[in-house]
Amino acid sequence: xxxxxxxxxxxxxxxxxxxxxxxxxxxxxxxxxxxxxxxxxxxxxxxxxxxxxxxxxxxxxxxxxxxxxxxxxxxxxxxxxxxxxxxxxxxxxxxxxxxxxxxxxxxxxxxxxxxxxxxxxxxxxxxxxx
Numbered sequence: 851x852x853x854x855x856x857x858x859x860x861x862x863x864x865x866x867x868x869x870x871x872x873x874x875x876x877x878x879x880x881x882x883x884x885x886x887x888x889x890x891x892x893x894x895x896x897x898x899x900x901x902x903x904x905x906x907x908x909x910x911x912x913x914x915x916x917x918x919x920x921x922x923x924x925x926x927x928x929x930x931x932x933x934x935x936x937x938x939x940x941x942x943x944x945x946x947x948x949x950x951x952x953x954x955x956x957x958x959x960x961x962x963x964x965x966x967x968x969x970x971x972x973x974x975x976x977x978x979x980x
Contacts, residue, residue, distance in 0.1 A: 866955050884947030887928045895921035906930040
């Protein structure tokens with residue numbers, strides 16, 4: 851999948867309700883059209899939240915963590931998307947389409963699974979020690 855960019859014919863359909871519940875993200879996952887700088891709305895806010903959950907701080911979009919993401923695909927979001935794309939081995943063009951959304955969803959699911967396993971392991975240790 852690496853190197854095909856957002857217009858490549860590869861990529862997986864979104865499966866997580868976090869992403870599929872928002873019509874604009876469904877369209878972006880089909881590149882009809884992809885999300886890019888200048889776009890606004892709930893789809894962008896969901897995208898920003900996913901980036902934050904993965905450790906990509908967005909102080910401007912969240913007023914230094916005091917509010918939920920603003921849903922504005924501005925310079926900060928574009929920078930964080932490019933950082934994510936580079937980390938995921940994608941073309942770092944700042945455009946969020948099929949490949950980027952697929953990689954983002956995979957990363958979020960993997961992180962959630964890891965956190966659940968860590969929580970379960972900690973609970974077992976607590977039970978063992980009590």
